[in-house]
Amino acid sequence: MKVVGARLPRYDGVGHVTGRTTYVDDVRLPGMLHAAALRSPHHNARIIDVDTGPAEAMAGVRAVITHADVPTLVYGHLSGAGIDGDEPLLAKDFVRYKGQPIALVAADSVQIARAACDAIVVDYEELPTLLDVRLAFEDGAPVVNDRFGNWYKEFEGGLEARQIRKGDIDRAFDDADLIVEGVYRTQAVEQAPLETQVCVAVPEPDGRLTIHTCTQALYFSLGVVCAHLELPMSKVKMVGGTVGGGFGGKVDTASDTLAALAARKSGLPVKWRWTREEEMLASSTRGPWHMEIIDAVTSDGWILGRKMLTLHDAGAYGRFSVYGLTKHSFHHTGAYTIPNLHFDGYVVFTNRIPTSAMRGYGVTGLSTAIEVHTERVANELGMDPYEFRLKNANRVNDTSPNRIAYEDPSTVEVLQSIAAATGTELDGSLRAMTRGERTDDLLPDHLVGQIAQGGHG
Amino acid sequence: MDLVVNAVSHEVDSAPLTSLLEVLREELDITGPKAGCETGGCGACTVLIDGEPRRSCLTALCMAEGREVTTVEGLGTPEALSAVQQAFIHHYAAQCGFCTSGMIVASSAYVDRGGSPDTGAIQEALGGHYCRCTGYVKILDAVAAVARGDDADTMSTAASPTSSYVSIGGTGNGGGGAA
Amino acid sequence: MTSTNSVLTPSTPDEVVAALAADPDVVVIGGGTLVVPQVSLGTPVERAVWLGRAALDSVDESGDEIIVGATASLAACSRLPAPLGPCAANVGDPEVRSQATIGGNICAPVPYGDLRGPLLALDASIRCATADGERTVDAATFFALSGPRIALDVRFASPAAGSFVPLQRPHTVSLTAIGISAVRGASGEVRLAATGVAPEARRLYAAEAALAGGSDPVAAADAAREDIEPYDDVLASAAHRARVIPTLVRRAIDQLGG
Numbered sequence: 001m002k003v004v005g006a007r008l009p010r011y012d013g014v015g016h017v018t019g020r021t022t023y024v025d026d027v028r029l030p031g032m033l034h035a036a037a038l039r040s041p042h043h044n045a046r047i048i049d050v051d052t053g054p055a056e057a058m059a060g061v062r063a064v065i066t067h068a069d070v071p072t073l074v075y076g077h078l079s080g081a082g083i084d085g086d087e088p089l090l091a092k093d094f095v096r097y098k099g100q101p102i103a104l105v106a107a108d109s110v111q112i113a114r115a116a117c118d119a120i121v122v123d124y125e126e127l128p129t130l131l132d133v134r135l136a137f138e139d140g141a142p143v144v145n146d147r148f149g150n151w152y153k154e155f156e157g158g159l160e161a162r163q164i165r166k167g168d169i170d171r172a173f174d175d176a177d178l179i180v181e182g183v184y185r186t187q188a189v190e191q192a193p194l195e196t197q198v199c200v201a202v203p204e205p206d207g208r209l210t211i212h213t214c215t216q217a218l219y220f221s222l223g224v225v226c227a228h229l230e231l232p233m234s235k236v237k238m239v240g241g242t243v244g245g246g247f248g249g250k251v252d253t254a255s256d257t258l259a260a261l262a263a264r265k266s267g268l269p270v271k272w273r274w275t276r277e278e279e280m281l282a283s284s285t286r287g288p289w290h291m292e293i294i295d296a297v298t299s300d301g302w303i304l305g306r307k308m309l310t311l312h313d314a315g316a317y318g319r320f321s322v323y324g325l326t327k328h329s330f331h332h333t334g335a336y337t338i339p340n341l342h343f344d345g346y347v348v349f350t351n352r353i354p355t356s357a358m359r360g361y362g363v364t365g366l367s368t369a370i371e372v373h374t375e376r377v378a379n380e381l382g383m384d385p386y387e388f389r390l391k392n393a394n395r396v397n398d399t400s401p402n403r404i405a406y407e408d409p410s411t412v413e414v415l416q417s418i419a420a421a422t423g424t425e426l427d428g429s430l431r432a433m434t435r436g437e438r439t440d441d442l443l444p445d446h447l448v449g450q451i452a453q454g455g456h457g
Numbered sequence: 458m459d460l461v462v463n464a465v466s467h468e469v470d471s472a473p474l475t476s477l478l479e480v481l482r483e484e485l486d487i488t489g490p491k492a493g494c495e496t497g498g499c500g501a502c503t504v505l506i507d508g509e510p511r512r513s514c515l516t517a518l519c520m521a522e523g524r525e526v527t528t529v530e531g532l533g534t535p536e537a538l539s540a541v542q543q544a545f546i547h548h549y550a551a552q553c554g555f556c557t558s559g560m561i562v563a564s565s566a567y568v569d570r571g572g573s574p575d576t577g578a579i580q581e582a583l584g585g586h587y588c589r590c591t592g593y594v595k596i597l598d599a600v601a602a603v604a605r606g607d608d609a610d611t612m613s614t615a616a617s618p619t620s621s622y623v624s625i626g627g628t629g630n631g632g633g634g635a636a
Numbered sequence: 637m638t639s640t641n642s643v644l645t646p647s648t649p650d651e652v653v654a655a656l657a658a659d660p661d662v663v664v665i666g667g668g669t670l671v672v673p674q675v676s677l678g679t680p681v682e683r684a685v686w687l688g689r690a691a692l693d694s695v696d697e698s699g700d701e702i703i704v705g706a707t708a709s710l711a712a713c714s715r716l717p718a719p720l721g722p723c724a725a726n727v728g729d730p731e732v733r734s735q736a737t738i739g740g741n742i743c744a745p746v747p748y749g750d751l752r753g754p755l756l757a758l759d760a761s762i763r764c765a766t767a768d769g770e771r772t773v774d775a776a777t778f779f780a781l782s783g784p785r786i787a788l789d790v791r792f793a794s795p796a797a798g799s800f801v802p803l804q805r806p807h808t809v810s811l812t813a814i815g816i817s818a819v820r821g822a823s824g825e826v827r828l829a830a831t832g833v834a835p836e837a838r839r840l841y842a843a844e845a846a847l848a849g850g851s852d853p854v855a856a857a858d859a860a861r862e863d864i865e866p867y868d869d870v871l872a873s874a875a876h877r878a879r880v881i882p883t884l885v886r887r888a889i890d891q892l893g894g
Contacts, residue, residue, distance in 0.1 A: 010551070013549075017541075017551055017557060018489075018529065018534060018538070018542060019489025019561075020530070025488075026488040028486060111678060193555070194556050194588075195491070195555045275677065276494040473641060474671070474675045474684060476673075476675070478676075495677060497669055500731070511731060511734065511735060512732065514676065515669045515672050515673065515732070517668050517672050519643050520686070563731065584808040585730065
């Protein structure tokens with residue numbers, strides 16, 4: 001074998017170590033303009049009036065873009081999956097989060113563009129703010145999302161929540177020796193790539209657009225740009241692939257579309273690089289999650305059933321949150337097999353920055369909650385947490401919450417490795433465990449039905 | 458105003474309080490130093506001034522006048538890599554690459570002043586440099602290799618890495634060995 | 637390109653004094669670590685005076701007093717005795733410390749200005765330029781000056797013992813929420829000062845009095861509750877400050893030894 005196990009040099013290594021790699025901010029073109037955004041200073045407000053006149057009158061300002069310049073103002077990141085759009089590319093009647101863009105200015109220098117943004121006059125009527133998912137369901141709560149209300153209500157079958165029902169949850173709780181409840185909340189995290197969002201949009205003489213982009217999802221972004229601009233994909237060329245870090249924060253790069261609009265209006269190349277402050281305050285973050293877990297367990301350490309309620313704080317708009325919550329629901333038993341499940345998950349809107357992917361979309365905070373909860377259950381049972389985890393660990397042909405048979409689960413080996421790395425002595429029977437299909441003592445009656453038939457093991 | 462960068466003298470027009478980073482990137486098109494935060498917090502814009510690592514985003518043009526500025530481009534070329542650059546490639550210490558310019562510059566200054574291969578000392582020297590890909594272990598490996606004097610020629614062909622990753626579960630079946 | 641600006645570069649301390657007298661509104665730049673990013677991010681600076689060539693960067697430990705020039709770097713200051721040395725070493729990272737200056741630090745607004753704590757504990761005096769010319773004042777007076785001022789140098793008696801205990805920073809990019817400085821003077825008296833215990837740096841007089849009255853470090857640290865006005869900011873909540881300050885004060889006293 002020439003490749004497996006061999007040390008192959010990175011194709012981009014020499015460029016990186018010599019400073020020769022061309023990132024988007026390193027692209028420079030004759031006549032290139034620089035852009036800056038006017039962003040909402042309020043979490044929630046009605047826009048009564050926007051006067052861009054003072055900005056347009058400034059020397060060196062070449063284009064001012066507002067909602068009126070966007071051919072298709074609202075487009076959903078998941079429109080292709082049948083989920084309606086809810087987010088205007090530039091705010092029109094309302095701003096629903098602090099940092100939401102209202103206008104983009106392209107000018108001869110970034111200093112002029114920023115000064116022009118300061119010169120735009122916006123008349124706001126501030127509105128009550130909703131920043132806690134738990135308050136979204138109360139009567140009289142401020143309404144955040146103009147398309148969906150305070151939570152997404154259009155899951156398949158007309159459901160208001162992503163539901164998972166597996167096995168017989170009532171019987172599991174009837175049969176339980178112990179019921180353990182826990183509430184877990186994780187916070188938003190900014191992906192903070194070292195390269196802030198940046199793009200260069202170039203109007204070509206033949207009417208096409210070239211966009212140098214830092215997107216993590218080039219063909220996805222191409223679709224988004226073309227949808228907003230109402231252009232066929234043959235008219236837009238995206239140049240990407242060299243990304244100074246993304247970690248999920250550069251999937252929803254609205255910067256490409258906005259700079260493209262400014263380039264078309266001015267007829268000149270436009271670069272827009274966000275400041276670090278903008279990246280921290282206005283780019284999508286990992287979402288906060290509110291998770292309530294109730295487990296039904298037996299005194300000998302089996303988890304018979306789990307009831308779970310998740311409130312995913314999507315921020316002000318949906319973006320990918322329905323996808324993220326769905327992934328979350330599929331993982332809500334974590335590394336453990338639980339045959340009886342009752343899961344309800346809501347995508348809730350608040351006046352926070354819209355959220356998006358980050359390294360394990362929908363799952364990382366969940367894993368924290370599950371592992372803390374698992375430790376608590378073991379402690380309440382008075383059982384060694386390793387034994388409790390290994391007993392319930394996913395095995396070949398166990399089935400996930402969405403009934404996928406695990407072909408190659410590594411929970412057992414991961415737990416054994418953690419024990420070894422931390423100097424924890426495991427009993428011989430625990431050390432001897434493998435990922436192989438359940439038999440004998442590890443296949444009690446209540447788990448027989450959940451083993452996949454004709455599995456892949 | 459005169460500015461010497463990578464041993465070449467330039468006549469520059471920027472105002473005296475313009476950051477050196479902006480002068481290098483926007484006036485001279487020397488784009489190795491990166492604008493990661495422009496407030497001194499990330500390290501991606503680090504250059505050498507008279508051989509000492511400095512944040513070019515914190516340094517005004519007037520402060521660099523009359524001194525020798527060296528960027529990552531001045532430390533080696535694709536055809537003639539420095540030992541530090543060679544080690545970063547060998548140890549896979551560059552991932553997205555955006556922090557790499559600053560890391561290479563600071564690491565070069567560290568080994569040039571005789572810095573030790575000790576992990577703690579390297580961590581202290583590079584403490585102002587973020588790698589958001591979180592590839593710190595490999596960066597520490599690369600700098601330590603140069604500080605130890607590992608043979609750069611050997612590095613390019615060596616069969617196995619000298620990684621300081623702790624192998625977990627080495628005796629069990631979860632250590633990740635390619636069986 | 638940044639808008640035009642002009643920078644005066646005095647070559648002697650006297651020229652610094654004259655520059656401020658001639659133009660009290662001039663922006664003062666030491667190492668540049670605070671002003672240059674402001675310029676980059678859009679705050680226009682029309683006229684500045686940069687002290688980097690004003691022969692103010694010496695550190696003189698040869699006499700009875702240690703004299704530190706205002707443009708001595710924090711890297712240079714970090715080699716001085718506690719509490720000043722370890723406090724300076726706790727700012728930023730090695731590269732930022734090589735550029736930032738003591739004068740810039742003590743003139744920067746909260747939450748910058750960690751070195752104000754050690755200088756209060758050291759009972760330092762500060763030679764400075766004001767709109768009215770050159771004068772020398774004690775550190776507390778200097779920090780309270782409201783008009784234009786430029787530190788020229790800082791001087792203090794070498795302490796018999798000193799210590800500096802910060803609330804640990806999570807990363808070099810982080811500012812220090814709380815710093816406790818302790819000094820034992822030549823005649824055995826203990827002076828305590830802190831940043832982050834109140835909106836401005838201050839001496840911990842109640843704790844000092846308790847120590848002078850024979851209290852043990854735990855009781856003295858407890859007495860420091862009278863000295864503090866815990867406040868909320870982005871670095872720490874008032875509740876967190878109130879909870880940890882006595883512990884940090886006790887550690888600083890303990891580290892004085894003797």
